[in-house]
Amino acid sequence: MSTIQTAQARPPAFLPNWPTRLAWLALAAYTVYATSILNITWDRFVLGLGNGVTFIGRMLPPDTAADKMALMARGLYETVEIAVIASALGILLSLPIGLFAARNLMPAWITWPMRLLIALCRSFHQVIIAILFVKAVGFGALAGILALTVASIGFIAKLFAEAIEEISLKQVEAIRATGAPFMNVITYGVMPQVLTRFVGFATYQFDSNLRNSTMVGIVGAGGIGGTMFAAFQKFDYDYLLTILIAIIALIMLSEALQNWIKKLYQ
Amino acid sequence: MDAASSVHREWLRYTPRQRRARFALYFGLVFAIVASLRTVQIIPEFLYDAPEQMADLFKRMWPIAWAYYPGGVHDALIETLHIATLGTILAIIMALPLGLLAANNITPNAWLNTFARLMLVSSRSVNSLVWALLFVAIFGPGALAGTMAIAFRSIGFVGKLFGEALEETRPGPIEALKAAGAPWPSIFIMGYWPQVEPAFWAIALFRWDISVRESAVLGLVGAGGIGMAINAAMDLFQWERVALMLLTIFAVVIVAEVVVTYIRKKII
Numbered sequence: 175m176s177t178i179q180t181a182q183a184r185p186p187a188f189l190p191n192w193p194t195r196l197a198w199l200a201l202a203a204y205t206v207y208a209t210s211i212l213n214i215t216w217d218r219f220v221l222g223l224g225n226g227v228t229f230i231g232r233m234l235p236p237d238t239a240a241d242k243m244a245l246m247a248r249g250l251y252e253t254v255e256i257a258v259i260a261s262a263l264g265i266l267l268s269l270p271i272g273l274f275a276a277r278n279l280m281p282a283w284i285t286w287p288m289r290l291l292i293a294l295c296r297s298f299h300q301v302i303i304a305i306l307f308v309k310a311v312g313f314g315a316l317a318g319i320l321a322l323t324v325a326s327i328g329f330i331a332k333l334f335a336e337a338i339e340e341i342s343l344k345q346v347e348a349i350r351a352t353g354a355p356f357m358n359v360i361t362y363g364v365m366p367q368v369l370t371r372f373v374g375f376a377t378y379q380f381d382s383n384l385r386n387s388t389m390v391g392i393v394g395a396g397g398i399g400g401t402m403f404a405a406f407q408k409f410d411y412d413y414l415l416t417i418l419i420a421i422i423a424l425i426m427l428s429e430a431l432q433n434w435i436k437k438l439y440q
Numbered sequence: 441m442d443a444a445s446s447v448h449r450e451w452l453r454y455t456p457r458q459r460r461a462r463f464a465l466y467f468g469l470v471f472a473i474v475a476s477l478r479t480v481q482i483i484p485e486f487l488y489d490a491p492e493q494m495a496d497l498f499k500r501m502w503p504i505a506w507a508y509y510p511g512g513v514h515d516a517l518i519e520t521l522h523i524a525t526l527g528t529i530l531a532i533i534m535a536l537p538l539g540l541l542a543a544n545n546i547t548p549n550a551w552l553n554t555f556a557r558l559m560l561v562s563s564r565s566v567n568s569l570v571w572a573l574l575f576v577a578i579f580g581p582g583a584l585a586g587t588m589a590i591a592f593r594s595i596g597f598v599g600k601l602f603g604e605a606l607e608e609t610r611p612g613p614i615e616a617l618k619a620a621g622a623p624w625p626s627i628f629i630m631g632y633w634p635q636v637e638p639a640f641w642a643i644a645l646f647r648w649d650i651s652v653r654e655s656a657v658l659g660l661v662g663a664g665g666i667g668m669a670i671n672a673a674m675d676l677f678q679w680e681r682v683a684l685m686l687l688t689i690f691a692v693v694i695v696a697e698v699v700v701t702y703i704r705k706k707i708i
Contacts, residue, residue, distance in 0.1 A: 188630060201529070208526045212519065212583040212664075222579040229577050255476040262473050297693050301569070301657045302686065305674065310494045312486040319480075389569050392660060396481075403661070406573050418570065425565050438461055 229411065236419060237412040246417055249391070249398035250424060256318040256397050257384040263319070264326025264383070265376050271327060272334030273360065279338065279346075292335070295328030300386045304395040315396035322383045322390070329382070333375045334368070341367040373439045377432045384428045388421050501683035508681050512669060513688055520665035521692070523583055523658070524651040527590025532644055535560075535595045539602035546606055546632070556599070564596030568654045572663040583664035590651050590658070598647055605639035606632060641707055645700045652696045656689045 274280050275288035304321035311317050346363035354362070391399020398417060405413045454462070541547050541556035572589035579585045614631040622630070659667020666685055673681040 205526065205529055208522045212522055212526065212587060214526075214584045214587065218579065218584060222584070225580075226578040229574075252480070254472075255480045258472045258476040259480060297690050298686070299653050299657045301660065302670075302689070305670075306497065309497050311490045312483065312493075314483065314486070315480050316482045316487060385567060389567050392569060402570075403573075406577070406661075411577070414573075418566070421570075422562075422565050429565075435465065438458070438465065 232409075232411040233415040235412065236416040237410070238416060242413055242416070245401060246398065246420060249401040249417075250420060252315055253387045253391075253397035253399075253424070254384070256315050256322060256387040256390070256395075257380065260319045260322030260326060260387070261376070261380040261383050264323045264379065265330060267323070268327050268330035268334055272331040273338065273364075275331060275335035276338035277335075278341075278343065279364070288331075289335075292328055292331050295324050296332065297328075300325045301389060301393055304390040305393045308394045313394040313396075318387055318390040318395035318397055321395055322387060325386065326379050326383060330372075330375050330379050334372060337368045337371045337375075338364060370439055374436065377435045381425075381428050381432050385425055388424070497679065500677075500679035503680060504683045504687065505678070505680040506684065508684055509688070512681070513666065513685055516659075516666040516669040517688055517692065519583055520655045520659075520667075521652065523586040523590060523663075523665050524648065524655040527587045527655070528594055528644065528648045528651045530587065530591035531594030531598050531647070534591065535599035535602060538595065538599040539606060542599060542603035543606035545609070545611070556603070560596040560599045560603075562596070563592055563594075564600070566593070568593035568658065569661055572658045572661050576662045581662035581664070581668075586655060586658045586663035586665055589663055590655055593654070594647050594651060597650075598643055601643045602636070602640060605636045605643070609635040638707075642704060645704055649696050649700045653693055656692075 271288055271291065274284050275292060277285050300321055303324050304317055307317040307320045311320065341364060345367065346359060349359050349363040387397050387399075388402075389399050391397040391401065392403045394400060398421060402414065402417045402421075405411075405417060452459075538556045538559055541552050542560060544550075544553055547553060547556075568589050571592045572585060575585035575588040575592075579588065609632055613635070614627060617627045617631045655665050655667075657667050659665045659669065660671050662668065666689060670682055670685050673679075673685065
């Protein structure tokens with residue numbers, strides 16, 4: 175940070191902040207240290223740039239042979255299937271789990287196990303969960319569906335529980351006062367207050383599932399990722415580019431859909 | 441009903457267009473789910489077999505190979521943390537100019553704004569594993585590819601949020617500095633920076649937390665870190681080592697979250 179020059183008589187308007195400066199210095203020192211530890215050198219970087227040019231040269235033009243396009247279409251279709259089923263399943267399971275994890279409605283003996291379950295679902299990356307499910311249920315779409323379902327529960331149930339914890343309890347009390355049974359309290363007292371936010375979480379999670387279902391194939395859990403990784407390992411870079419363009423197009427489409435749904439439920 | 445005597449009025453919550461759109465959405469949802477369930481290729485035998493296979497997996501993971509940690513996991517773990525941190529720092533350095541370009545009140549030029557936003561969107565729409573694949577092809581397997589993958593994936597995230605924070609700054613202090621004749625760097629450091637600093641640190645910490653999680657899997661495609669060790673152990677069916685590494689990742693993720701929460705409380 176620089177100080178502003180002033181006339182000699184006047185003290186500087188902005189005093190130097192030494193702790194902050196030292197912190198910035200430490201950060202710079204760490205960057206240099208980590209760079210050396212990871213063996214990142216300028217030579218390697220420059221060499222990489224040369225490789226990059228070759229790499230991009232081999233990617234162009236994208237491969238659009240009919241048989242490969244058909245293979246890609248199948249992979250993309252499976253990716254969408256995985257995302258749709260995993261989102262539906264995840265949302266369905268998140269509803270009760272999120273409800274039971276809300277501390278303002280439920281007793282502690284049920285919220286704690288539920289919160290632990292949610293934390294467990296959240297703590298691993300989707301691809302790592304996919305590895306475990308590939309071992310459990312074999313290669314294919316099922317492993318991807320289960321992995322993304324677990325990830326969806328970790329995300330939606332957590333946010334849903336938080337949304338329920340923020341509701342106004344007056345309406346819940348009013349419904350309870352009429353002698354309504356538990357399910358009616360939930361349907362008429364709780365759900366109307368959190369539904370809009372729930373739709374937001376659900377569309378966000380579908381988008382996120384779609385992004386990740388393009389990736390779980392790398393570990394054999396179905397979808398376009400397997401085709402992509404195979405193309406990469408066979409140095410089939412022009413086909414890789416075709417697949418990448420298709421994935422990006424799919425994600426942009428999903429983002430547009432998400433915006434449309436968000437507008438619909440405002 | 442007699443039209444002359446009473447006007448029948450029906451109150452509806454949504455306009456016909458909204459109702460049609462909602463119906464289309466519900467229909468599309470049900471259609472997508474049914475179509476997916478009917479055509480997805482699931483081998484039922486595998487599903488029935490799953491509990492048994494799961495039990496087998498956990499049996500193979502036990503006992504956890506604790507003794508393997510000092511020799512085989514520790515260095516990979518440290519490398520993962522370095523990849524995540526250095527990648528995030530690199531991303532911030534690259535994202536700051538893009539964030540400045542994307543903020544309309546700092547760069548009042550629609551073309552530059554669009555350009556910067558396009559860069560940020562393309563960074564975000566490519567998954568970090570795909571970035572890792574590309575950088576492994578360019579730089580070869582190792583930590584450099586991982587660091588670049590984390591950096592390029594994070595640019596979009598950091599740049600977008602930083603640009604939005606800049607757009608929300610109050611113009612008062614900036615006008616005051618301009619009126620005093622301050623040069624541009626001073627306006628930025630003394631006018632904009634103090635206003636966006638809390639947001640900046642929150643974004644950086646949040647991204648670092650995500651990067652730690654993501655850098656653990658980059659090794660699966662050869663981009664360095666603990667993922668490479670997991671991949672090697674899995675290929676050799678050494679599940680007791682895999683279990684150790686998964687537990688290590690779990691611990692690191694928890695510690696990262698605690699650290700982030702602590703620092704956030706402290707400085708924001």
